Amino acid sequence: MATVLRNSLSLxxxxxxxxxxQTGGRGLLPAPPPSxxxxxxxxxxxxxxxxxxxxxxxxxxxxxxxGPANTRIEVVDLVIAPRQSLQMPAGxxxxxxxxxxxxxxxxxxxxxxxxxxxxxxxxxxxxxxxxKNPGLLPLMVRLYKVEGK
Amino acid sequence: xSRCIRRVxxxxxxxxxxxxxxxxxxxxxxxxxxxxxAPGASSQRMLAPHATATVRHSETLDVPQAGGASIPxxxxxxxxxxxxxxxxxxxxxxxxxxxELRNGEVQTVVDGGAPTVRHSGDLWTVKSGQTMTVTITxxxxxxALIRIFTIKPQ
Numbered sequence: 001m002a003t004v005l006r007n008s009l010s011l012x013x014x015x016x017x018x019x020x021x022q023t024g025g026r027g028l029l030p031a032p033p034p035s036x037x038x039x040x041x042x043x044x045x046x047x048x049x050x051x052x053x054x055x056x057x058x059x060x061x062x063x064x065x066x067g068p069a070n071t072r073i074e075v076v077d078l079v080i081a082p083r084q085s086l087q088m089p090a091g092x093x094x095x096x097x098x099x100x101x102x103x104x105x106x107x108x109x110x111x112x113x114x115x116x117x118x119x120x121x122x123x124x125x126x127x128x129x130x131x132k133n134p135g136l137l138p139l140m141v142r143l144y145k146v147e148g149k
Numbered sequence: 150x151s152r153c154i155r156r157v158x159x160x161x162x163x164x165x166x167x168x169x170x171x172x173x174x175x176x177x178x179x180x181x182x183x184x185x186x187a188p189g190a191s192s193q194r195m196l197a198p199h200a201t202a203t204v205r206h207s208e209t210l211d212v213p214q215a216g217g218a219s220i221p222x223x224x225x226x227x228x229x230x231x232x233x234x235x236x237x238x239x240x241x242x243x244x245x246x247x248x249e250l251r252n253g254e255v256q257t258v259v260d261g262g263a264p265t266v267r268h269s270g271d272l273w274t275v276k277s278g279q280t281m282t283v284t285i286t287x288x289x290x291x292x293a294l295i296r297i298f299t300i301k302p303q
Binding site for chain 1: 205206208210211212213214215219220222224226244245247272274277298300301302
């Protein structure tokens, strides 16, 4: 009888240990009431906006309407979700793609180039291109678009 | 006897060291040349006192114009590393460029104009022929990194 009781207690203790290990001894807190959500009141000056139909976000951070040699320059930031790619239409001018964080590749036509911090990639005018993020973290690139006027 | 053996060993070691030194002296310039000529290596140069410039990428691109013709332009991506708190670092004209402050806070004066405080992430343009004076003004900040996108007509 004592043996059965001891075995039962051991089983209970073992089950409790497993439950503790799975939840970490903690559970989820109850959701706060809607009135508890308060905005900070400050919004980013140039927020990222989702690109429709793509797993990516973009924001135009700078524009120079009167560049040298009758050009117009736009600086655009892109964020591409992990394991996703972004198709970009052909631009009116060349684009220089500079890696900011993450890992990625750029393909334009038959050319495939890897992005690295030390070697930006450029795409000639009139070529559509795709930026692929094979990594597990978001890929962030900066695009320098140079267009003629 | 043992002293004699020790002396011989010392002489042999010295001979080897001397040979290695001579080899290093002969090969060092060649290795240095190989390093500077390595493909893909970024070039570094003094821009001004307290300022070093590094070029990561340089390329000539064709920019189509509205009329149909294309204009070749040289684009460069690089960075400037500035040091010296409160020092007025005068950057000589570098052509047309877009600058982006990557850390801290600086004050810039472009071509003798009004001083402007720039924060991390700010972008601004400097035109061809303009000088820019940069002063590091951030609290406990002794250096600043500025990313540069230069565009020059060919």
